[in-house]
Amino acid sequence: MANNINVTEILKEVGALLEGHFLLSSGRHSDKYCQCAKLLQYPEKAEKVLSVVAEKVKNLDVDIVLGPAMGGVIVAYELGRQLNKPAIFTERVDGKMALRRGFEIKPGQKVLITEDVVTTGKSSLETAEVIKELGGEVIGVCCITDRRNGADFEYPIYSAVELEVKSYNVEECPLCKQGLEYVKPGSRKIK
Structure with a gap:
């Protein structure tokens, strides 16, 4: 299914690519935001986009697909479905990621x-x-949108699309300097 899928066009079609002034979950600011929830509300479109990622990882030796709540939960479910692997999620407990609800990762x-x-x-x-604390091995990170702009990362990244989007430290943000108020669309609480 992954052949000839224009992920950027699908993201535009569902209204997921936004422009403005945004406070990202990382604490950085940006003039663009990809609201993947707008994509994930359409299961058939999410299936198409995530088939691009599934194609990239289908030959990896994987036991479990795990998504951090909130953004990774539906992505984990759909990739797990396409790869025929169990899909679980972590969530924050007192501000720290944890595995709950009876989910397990066995050593190895x-x-x-x-x-x-x-x-x-x-x-x-x-x-x-x-x-790692539970003895599991991280194989890589899958995502719909990779907006690292080429920044190094500890694990391989498998994305449906790479978007070149500038992000700024608060002190350097030109949008803040213009006095534009920001919107915080993500789910993480930022101090």
Whole structure:
């Protein structure tokens, strides 16, 4: 299914690519935002987009697909479905990622982390720590949108699309300097 799928066009079609002034989950600011929830509300479109990622990872030795809540939960479910692997999720407990609800990772199991968007990879790295503490092995990180702009990352990233989007430290943000108010569309609480 992954052949000839224009992920950017699908994201535009569902209204997921936004412009303005945004506070990202990483704490950085940006003039663009990819609201993947707008894509994930359409299962058939999400299936198409995530088939691009599934094609990239189909030959990896994976036991479990795991998505950090909120953004990675539906992505984990759909990739798990396409790869025929169990799909579970971590969630924050007192501000720290944890595995709950009876989910398990056994020592030696190979885990693929899933996200909607990767900018700094903070949620993925927190989730990787949970996996390693339980004796699992992180194989890589899958996402719909990779917006790291080429920044190094500890694990291989498998994305449906790479978007070149500038992000700024608060102190350097030109949108703040213009006095534009920001919107915080993500789910993570930022101090």
